[in-house]
Amino acid sequence: MTRFVLPIAAAALLAGCATAPAPASPVEVTRFHNPAGLSVIEGGTVFIESAPRGGDSLAASPYKAAVARELSRLGYRETNRSEATLIAQVEVDRFAIGSDGERRGPVSVGVGGSTGSYGSGVGVGVGINLGGGRSRERVGTELSVMLRDAKSNQAVWEGRAQFSVGPEAAQAEPATNASIIAEALFRDFPGGNGETVRTKVN
Template sequence: MHRFALALVASLAMAGCALPPTGPVQVTRFVSQPAIERLGSGTIFVETAPGENGDEDALRTYKAAIARQLVALGYRETSRDQAGQVAQVRVSRTVIDAAASRGPVSVGVGGSTGTYGSGVGLGIGLNLGGGKAREQVSTRLEVRINDALTGQSLWEGRALFDVASTALLADSAQNASVMVEALFQEFPGNDGETVEVSVAK
Protein backbone atom coordinates (compact mmCIF):
# COMPACT_ATOMS: atom_id res chain seq x y z
CA MET A 1 0.00 0.00 0.00
CA HIS A 2 2.86 2.34 0.85
CA ARG A 3 4.46 1.74 -2.58
CA PHE A 4 1.08 2.24 -4.27
CA ALA A 5 0.57 5.54 -2.45
CA LEU A 6 4.01 6.75 -3.49
CA ALA A 7 3.31 5.78 -7.10
CA LEU A 8 -0.03 7.61 -7.03
CA VAL A 9 1.55 10.77 -5.62
CA ALA A 10 4.32 10.61 -8.24
CA SER A 11 1.74 10.15 -11.01
CA LEU A 12 -0.29 13.15 -9.84
CA ALA A 13 2.85 15.26 -9.55
CA MET A 14 3.82 14.40 -13.13
CA ALA A 15 0.31 15.26 -14.32
CA GLY A 16 0.52 18.57 -12.54
CA CYS A 17 3.75 19.36 -14.37
CA ALA A 18 2.44 18.22 -17.74
CA LEU A 19 1.86 20.87 -20.36
CA PRO A 20 -1.56 21.34 -21.96
CA PRO A 21 -2.04 19.56 -25.29
CA THR A 22 -0.90 21.28 -28.48
CA GLY A 23 -3.22 22.01 -31.38
CA PRO A 24 -4.53 20.90 -33.73
CA VAL A 25 -4.74 23.92 -36.02
CA GLN A 26 -8.37 24.64 -36.86
CA VAL A 27 -8.68 26.01 -40.39
CA THR A 28 -11.76 27.47 -42.10
CA ARG A 29 -11.72 28.71 -45.70
CA PHE A 30 -14.07 30.43 -48.12
CA VAL A 31 -13.55 30.45 -51.87
CA SER A 32 -15.15 32.67 -54.50
CA GLN A 33 -16.14 30.05 -57.08
CA PRO A 34 -16.14 32.41 -60.12
CA ALA A 35 -12.55 33.34 -59.35
CA ILE A 36 -11.21 29.93 -58.40
CA GLU A 37 -9.15 29.53 -61.58
CA ARG A 38 -7.23 32.69 -60.73
CA LEU A 39 -6.08 31.38 -57.37
CA GLY A 40 -2.56 30.00 -57.14
CA SER A 41 -1.17 31.89 -60.13
CA GLY A 42 -0.23 35.40 -61.22
CA THR A 43 1.34 38.16 -59.17
CA ILE A 44 0.63 38.90 -55.54
CA PHE A 45 1.61 41.33 -52.80
CA VAL A 46 1.37 40.53 -49.07
CA GLU A 47 0.40 43.37 -46.78
CA THR A 48 -0.98 44.13 -43.34
CA ALA A 49 -4.79 44.27 -43.43
CA PRO A 50 -6.30 47.77 -43.16
CA GLY A 51 -7.03 48.71 -39.56
CA GLU A 52 -4.77 46.01 -38.14
CA ASN A 53 -3.03 47.37 -35.04
CA GLY A 54 -1.09 44.29 -33.99
CA ASP A 55 2.60 43.97 -33.20
CA GLU A 56 4.38 44.86 -36.44
CA ASP A 57 7.35 42.61 -35.66
CA ALA A 58 5.04 39.62 -35.21
CA LEU A 59 3.09 40.57 -38.32
CA ARG A 60 6.30 40.75 -40.33
CA THR A 61 7.12 37.16 -39.34
CA TYR A 62 3.72 35.83 -40.40
CA LYS A 63 3.67 37.86 -43.63
CA ALA A 64 7.08 36.48 -44.62
CA ALA A 65 5.87 32.91 -44.01
CA ILE A 66 2.73 33.60 -46.07
CA ALA A 67 4.74 35.09 -48.94
CA ARG A 68 6.97 32.01 -49.07
CA GLN A 69 3.96 29.72 -49.07
CA LEU A 70 2.19 31.65 -51.81
CA VAL A 71 5.28 31.50 -54.01
CA ALA A 72 5.48 27.75 -53.41
CA LEU A 73 1.83 27.51 -54.54
CA GLY A 74 2.58 29.19 -57.87
CA TYR A 75 2.28 32.93 -57.25
CA ARG A 76 4.99 35.44 -58.08
CA GLU A 77 5.54 38.06 -55.37
CA THR A 78 5.80 41.62 -56.69
CA SER A 79 5.43 45.19 -55.51
CA ARG A 80 1.98 46.51 -54.58
CA ASP A 81 1.50 48.51 -57.78
CA GLN A 82 2.40 45.56 -60.02
CA ALA A 83 0.39 42.89 -58.22
CA GLY A 84 -2.77 41.37 -59.67
CA GLN A 85 -3.83 40.10 -56.25
CA VAL A 86 -3.24 41.29 -52.70
CA ALA A 87 -3.05 39.10 -49.59
CA GLN A 88 -4.13 41.01 -46.48
CA VAL A 89 -3.01 39.60 -43.13
CA ARG A 90 -4.27 39.89 -39.57
CA VAL A 91 -2.68 38.22 -36.55
CA SER A 92 -3.74 38.23 -32.91
CA ARG A 93 -1.93 36.43 -30.09
CA THR A 94 -3.33 36.23 -26.57
CA VAL A 95 -2.57 34.28 -23.41
CA ILE A 96 -5.38 32.08 -22.13
CA ASP A 97 -5.78 29.70 -19.19
CA ALA A 98 -7.99 26.73 -18.39
CA ALA A 99 -10.93 28.98 -17.51
CA ALA A 100 -10.77 31.02 -20.73
CA SER A 101 -13.30 30.80 -23.53
CA ARG A 102 -13.46 32.02 -27.10
CA GLY A 103 -16.57 33.42 -28.70
CA PRO A 104 -17.65 32.71 -32.28
CA VAL A 105 -15.81 34.51 -35.07
CA SER A 106 -17.25 35.06 -38.55
CA VAL A 107 -15.59 35.48 -41.93
CA GLY A 108 -17.10 35.70 -45.39
CA VAL A 109 -16.35 35.85 -49.10
CA GLY A 110 -18.58 37.30 -51.78
CA GLY A 111 -21.50 37.88 -49.43
CA SER A 112 -21.50 34.40 -47.91
CA THR A 113 -20.67 34.12 -44.24
CA GLY A 114 -19.16 31.29 -42.24
CA THR A 115 -19.09 31.05 -38.45
CA TYR A 116 -16.40 29.42 -36.39
CA GLY A 117 -17.50 27.34 -33.41
CA SER A 118 -16.88 28.78 -29.98
CA GLY A 119 -14.63 27.22 -27.38
CA VAL A 120 -12.54 25.21 -29.84
CA GLY A 121 -9.01 24.18 -28.87
CA LEU A 122 -9.01 25.76 -25.41
CA GLY A 123 -6.10 25.13 -23.08
CA ILE A 124 -6.64 22.48 -20.42
CA GLY A 125 -4.50 22.63 -17.28
CA LEU A 126 -4.47 20.36 -14.24
CA ASN A 127 -4.43 22.50 -11.11
CA LEU A 128 -3.04 20.70 -8.05
CA GLY A 129 -2.83 22.30 -4.65
CA GLY A 130 -4.58 25.50 -5.73
CA GLY A 131 -1.82 26.57 -8.11
CA LYS A 132 -2.42 28.60 -11.28
CA ALA A 133 -3.61 26.69 -14.35
CA ARG A 134 -0.98 26.46 -17.05
CA GLU A 135 -1.11 29.15 -19.71
CA GLN A 136 -1.37 28.77 -23.45
CA VAL A 137 -0.73 31.18 -26.30
CA SER A 138 -3.77 31.37 -28.56
CA THR A 139 -3.03 32.63 -32.07
CA ARG A 140 -5.56 33.62 -34.72
CA LEU A 141 -4.29 34.15 -38.26
CA GLU A 142 -6.51 35.63 -40.97
CA VAL A 143 -5.62 35.97 -44.64
CA ARG A 144 -7.80 37.48 -47.34
CA ILE A 145 -6.77 37.44 -51.00
CA ASN A 146 -8.36 40.24 -53.02
CA ASP A 147 -8.31 41.33 -56.62
CA ALA A 148 -5.86 44.24 -56.57
CA LEU A 149 -7.87 46.36 -59.00
CA THR A 150 -11.43 45.87 -57.81
CA GLY A 151 -10.88 44.83 -54.21
CA GLN A 152 -13.14 41.78 -54.75
CA SER A 153 -12.48 39.02 -52.26
CA LEU A 154 -11.25 35.86 -54.01
CA TRP A 155 -10.30 33.70 -51.03
CA GLU A 156 -10.40 33.99 -47.27
CA GLY A 157 -9.11 31.76 -44.54
CA ARG A 158 -8.55 31.71 -40.82
CA ALA A 159 -6.41 29.47 -38.65
CA LEU A 160 -6.78 29.07 -34.88
CA PHE A 161 -4.00 27.46 -32.85
CA ASP A 162 -3.40 27.07 -29.12
CA VAL A 163 -0.06 25.96 -27.69
CA ALA A 164 1.52 25.92 -24.23
CA SER A 165 3.31 29.20 -23.57
CA THR A 166 6.54 27.34 -22.78
CA ALA A 167 6.48 25.18 -25.92
CA LEU A 168 8.75 25.74 -28.92
CA LEU A 169 5.71 26.36 -31.12
CA ALA A 170 4.81 29.40 -29.01
CA ASP A 171 7.74 31.20 -30.65
CA SER A 172 6.38 33.45 -33.37
CA ALA A 173 8.64 32.10 -36.14
CA GLN A 174 7.85 28.45 -35.36
CA ASN A 175 4.18 29.30 -34.82
CA ALA A 176 3.95 31.15 -38.13
CA SER A 177 5.48 28.26 -40.07
CA VAL A 178 3.05 25.71 -38.63
CA MET A 179 -0.05 27.88 -38.98
CA VAL A 180 0.66 29.08 -42.51
CA GLU A 181 1.37 25.56 -43.72
CA ALA A 182 -1.92 24.38 -42.20
CA LEU A 183 -3.89 27.32 -43.58
CA PHE A 184 -2.75 26.77 -47.16
CA GLN A 185 -2.79 22.98 -47.12
CA GLU A 186 -4.52 21.72 -50.31
CA PHE A 187 -5.10 25.35 -51.34
CA PRO A 188 -7.59 26.76 -52.15
CA GLY A 189 -9.67 24.12 -50.36
CA ASN A 190 -13.45 23.83 -50.44
CA ASP A 191 -15.78 26.77 -49.90
CA GLY A 192 -17.05 26.89 -46.32
CA GLU A 193 -15.02 23.93 -45.07
CA THR A 194 -13.52 23.65 -41.59
CA VAL A 195 -10.70 21.18 -41.09
CA GLU A 196 -8.32 20.31 -38.26
CA VAL A 197 -4.66 19.86 -39.12
CA SER A 198 -2.59 17.81 -36.68
CA VAL A 199 0.69 19.25 -35.45
CA ALA A 200 3.72 17.15 -34.58
CA LYS A 201 4.52 17.58 -30.88
Protein backbone atom coordinates in the same frame (compact mmCIF):
# COMPACT_ATOMS: atom_id res chain seq x y z
CA MET B 1 21.65 4.54 -0.07
CA THR B 2 20.16 2.22 -2.65
CA ARG B 3 16.73 2.41 -1.06
CA PHE B 4 16.40 6.10 -1.96
CA VAL B 5 17.32 5.85 -5.63
CA LEU B 6 13.93 4.79 -6.93
CA PRO B 7 11.85 7.30 -4.90
CA ILE B 8 14.13 10.17 -5.95
CA ALA B 9 14.02 9.12 -9.61
CA ALA B 10 10.25 8.81 -9.44
CA ALA B 11 9.95 12.26 -7.86
CA ALA B 12 12.14 13.75 -10.58
CA LEU B 13 10.03 12.08 -13.25
CA LEU B 14 6.81 13.41 -11.73
CA ALA B 15 8.29 16.90 -11.48
CA GLY B 16 9.21 16.73 -15.15
CA CYS B 17 5.68 15.71 -16.05
CA ALA B 18 4.20 18.51 -13.98
CA THR B 19 6.21 21.15 -15.81
CA ALA B 20 5.77 19.76 -19.32
CA PRO B 21 4.15 22.31 -21.64
CA ALA B 22 0.58 21.73 -22.75
CA PRO B 23 0.42 20.02 -26.16
CA ALA B 24 -0.75 22.00 -29.14
CA SER B 25 -4.41 21.78 -30.09
CA PRO B 26 -5.35 20.92 -33.68
CA VAL B 27 -5.38 23.88 -36.08
CA GLU B 28 -8.98 24.71 -36.99
CA VAL B 29 -9.24 26.14 -40.51
CA THR B 30 -12.23 27.69 -42.30
CA ARG B 31 -12.05 28.97 -45.89
CA PHE B 32 -14.32 30.70 -48.39
CA HIS B 33 -13.56 31.37 -52.02
CA ASN B 34 -14.83 32.49 -55.39
CA PRO B 35 -13.71 29.80 -57.87
CA ALA B 36 -14.18 32.04 -60.91
CA GLY B 37 -12.18 34.84 -59.33
CA LEU B 38 -9.36 32.54 -58.30
CA SER B 39 -8.96 31.07 -61.77
CA VAL B 40 -8.28 34.51 -63.24
CA ILE B 41 -5.30 35.18 -60.95
CA GLU B 42 -3.98 31.64 -60.59
CA GLY B 43 -0.20 31.52 -60.46
CA GLY B 44 0.10 35.31 -60.74
CA THR B 45 2.03 37.88 -58.76
CA VAL B 46 1.22 38.80 -55.17
CA PHE B 47 1.82 41.69 -52.79
CA ILE B 48 1.54 40.91 -49.08
CA GLU B 49 0.40 43.54 -46.60
CA SER B 50 -1.18 43.86 -43.17
CA ALA B 51 -4.98 43.93 -43.16
CA PRO B 52 -6.33 47.49 -42.72
CA ARG B 53 -7.86 46.73 -39.32
CA GLY B 54 -4.82 44.80 -38.17
CA GLY B 55 -2.23 47.58 -38.28
CA ASP B 56 1.39 47.01 -39.33
CA SER B 57 2.73 45.63 -36.05
CA LEU B 58 6.15 44.01 -35.85
CA ALA B 59 4.43 41.06 -34.20
CA ALA B 60 2.76 40.27 -37.55
CA SER B 61 6.10 40.07 -39.40
CA PRO B 62 6.77 36.31 -39.00
CA TYR B 63 3.18 35.57 -40.01
CA LYS B 64 3.44 37.66 -43.18
CA ALA B 65 6.70 35.86 -43.96
CA ALA B 66 5.01 32.48 -43.45
CA VAL B 67 2.10 33.48 -45.71
CA ALA B 68 4.61 34.59 -48.36
CA ARG B 69 6.31 31.18 -48.25
CA GLU B 70 3.03 29.33 -48.62
CA LEU B 71 1.90 31.46 -51.56
CA SER B 72 5.29 30.99 -53.21
CA ARG B 73 4.88 27.23 -52.79
CA LEU B 74 1.53 27.54 -54.56
CA GLY B 75 3.18 29.25 -57.54
CA TYR B 76 2.57 32.93 -56.78
CA ARG B 77 5.52 35.27 -57.28
CA GLU B 78 5.94 38.08 -54.77
CA THR B 79 6.32 41.56 -56.21
CA ASN B 80 5.60 45.21 -55.39
CA ARG B 81 2.04 46.43 -55.08
CA SER B 82 1.87 48.20 -58.44
CA GLU B 83 2.77 45.03 -60.35
CA ALA B 84 0.74 42.54 -58.32
CA THR B 85 -2.30 40.74 -59.67
CA LEU B 86 -3.18 39.58 -56.17
CA ILE B 87 -3.16 41.41 -52.82
CA ALA B 88 -2.82 39.26 -49.69
CA GLN B 89 -4.02 41.01 -46.53
CA VAL B 90 -2.79 39.39 -43.31
CA GLU B 91 -4.10 39.81 -39.79
CA VAL B 92 -2.87 37.99 -36.69
CA ASP B 93 -4.17 37.94 -33.14
CA ARG B 94 -2.29 36.26 -30.27
CA PHE B 95 -4.01 36.00 -26.92
CA ALA B 96 -3.77 34.33 -23.55
CA ILE B 97 -6.12 31.55 -22.47
CA GLY B 98 -6.46 31.11 -18.72
CA SER B 99 -6.49 27.83 -16.83
CA ASP B 100 -10.30 28.13 -16.83
CA GLY B 101 -10.31 28.06 -20.64
CA GLU B 102 -11.43 31.68 -20.94
CA ARG B 103 -9.78 34.00 -23.44
CA ARG B 104 -7.82 36.81 -21.78
CA GLY B 105 -5.85 39.77 -23.06
CA PRO B 106 -3.20 39.72 -25.79
CA VAL B 107 0.18 38.13 -25.07
CA SER B 108 3.35 40.19 -25.12
CA VAL B 109 5.87 39.01 -27.69
CA GLY B 110 9.53 39.85 -27.23
CA VAL B 111 11.16 41.44 -30.28
CA GLY B 112 14.54 40.18 -31.43
CA GLY B 113 16.61 40.84 -34.54
CA SER B 114 14.66 40.86 -37.79
CA THR B 115 15.66 38.99 -40.90
CA GLY B 116 14.06 38.53 -44.30
CA SER B 117 11.48 40.61 -46.12
CA TYR B 118 9.11 40.78 -43.16
CA GLY B 119 11.57 40.43 -40.31
CA SER B 120 10.88 36.73 -40.02
CA GLY B 121 13.24 36.60 -37.04
CA VAL B 122 11.09 39.06 -35.10
CA GLY B 123 9.52 37.74 -31.94
CA VAL B 124 11.68 35.78 -29.54
CA GLY B 125 9.82 34.37 -26.59
CA VAL B 126 6.27 34.81 -25.38
CA GLY B 127 5.38 36.60 -22.16
CA ILE B 128 2.25 35.47 -20.33
CA ASN B 129 1.26 36.12 -16.73
CA LEU B 130 -2.18 34.87 -15.80
CA GLY B 131 -1.56 33.53 -12.34
CA GLY B 132 -2.44 30.03 -11.17
CA GLY B 133 -0.96 26.85 -12.63
CA ARG B 134 1.22 27.64 -15.64
CA SER B 135 0.84 24.09 -16.94
CA ARG B 136 -2.79 24.83 -17.77
CA GLU B 137 -2.28 28.24 -19.38
CA ARG B 138 -2.19 28.49 -23.16
CA VAL B 139 -1.35 30.92 -25.94
CA GLY B 140 -3.93 31.14 -28.72
CA THR B 141 -3.21 32.33 -32.26
CA GLU B 142 -5.69 33.33 -34.94
CA LEU B 143 -4.46 34.04 -38.46
CA SER B 144 -6.74 35.57 -41.08
CA VAL B 145 -5.78 36.08 -44.72
CA MET B 146 -7.85 37.66 -47.47
CA LEU B 147 -6.79 37.44 -51.12
CA ARG B 148 -8.07 40.23 -53.34
CA ASP B 149 -7.94 40.80 -57.08
CA ALA B 150 -5.60 43.79 -57.34
CA LYS B 151 -7.55 45.38 -60.23
CA SER B 152 -11.09 45.05 -58.92
CA ASN B 153 -10.26 44.84 -55.18
CA GLN B 154 -12.77 41.99 -55.05
CA ALA B 155 -12.12 39.33 -52.42
CA VAL B 156 -11.57 35.99 -54.16
CA TRP B 157 -10.44 33.89 -51.17
CA GLU B 158 -10.61 34.23 -47.41
CA GLY B 159 -9.25 31.91 -44.76
CA ARG B 160 -9.03 31.84 -40.98
CA ALA B 161 -7.01 29.45 -38.82
CA GLN B 162 -6.60 29.17 -35.08
CA PHE B 163 -4.93 26.94 -32.52
CA SER B 164 -3.46 27.09 -29.03
CA VAL B 165 -0.44 25.71 -27.20
CA GLY B 166 1.30 25.97 -23.84
CA PRO B 167 3.38 29.18 -23.58
CA GLU B 168 6.60 27.27 -22.93
CA ALA B 169 6.22 24.91 -25.91
CA ALA B 170 8.37 25.31 -29.00
CA GLN B 171 5.19 25.85 -31.07
CA ALA B 172 4.48 29.06 -29.13
CA GLU B 173 7.65 30.74 -30.45
CA PRO B 174 6.49 33.24 -33.10
CA ALA B 175 8.44 31.97 -36.14
CA THR B 176 7.50 28.33 -35.47
CA ASN B 177 3.96 29.30 -34.54
CA ALA B 178 3.60 31.25 -37.80
CA SER B 179 4.89 28.38 -39.94
CA ILE B 180 2.50 25.89 -38.34
CA ILE B 181 -0.64 27.98 -38.71
CA ALA B 182 0.13 29.29 -42.22
CA GLU B 183 0.90 25.80 -43.53
CA ALA B 184 -2.41 24.53 -42.15
CA LEU B 185 -4.29 27.50 -43.59
CA PHE B 186 -3.00 26.95 -47.14
CA ARG B 187 -2.96 23.15 -47.10
CA ASP B 188 -5.00 21.72 -49.99
CA PHE B 189 -5.57 25.27 -51.25
CA PRO B 190 -8.14 26.65 -51.95
CA GLY B 191 -9.96 24.16 -49.72
CA GLY B 192 -13.65 23.42 -49.47
CA ASN B 193 -15.80 26.52 -49.70
CA GLY B 194 -17.27 27.18 -46.24
CA GLU B 195 -15.81 23.97 -44.85
CA THR B 196 -14.07 23.81 -41.48
CA VAL B 197 -11.24 21.26 -41.11
CA ARG B 198 -8.89 20.41 -38.26
CA THR B 199 -5.23 19.60 -38.75
CA LYS B 200 -3.15 17.86 -36.08
CA VAL B 201 0.06 19.63 -35.04
CA ASN B 202 3.09 17.33 -34.91
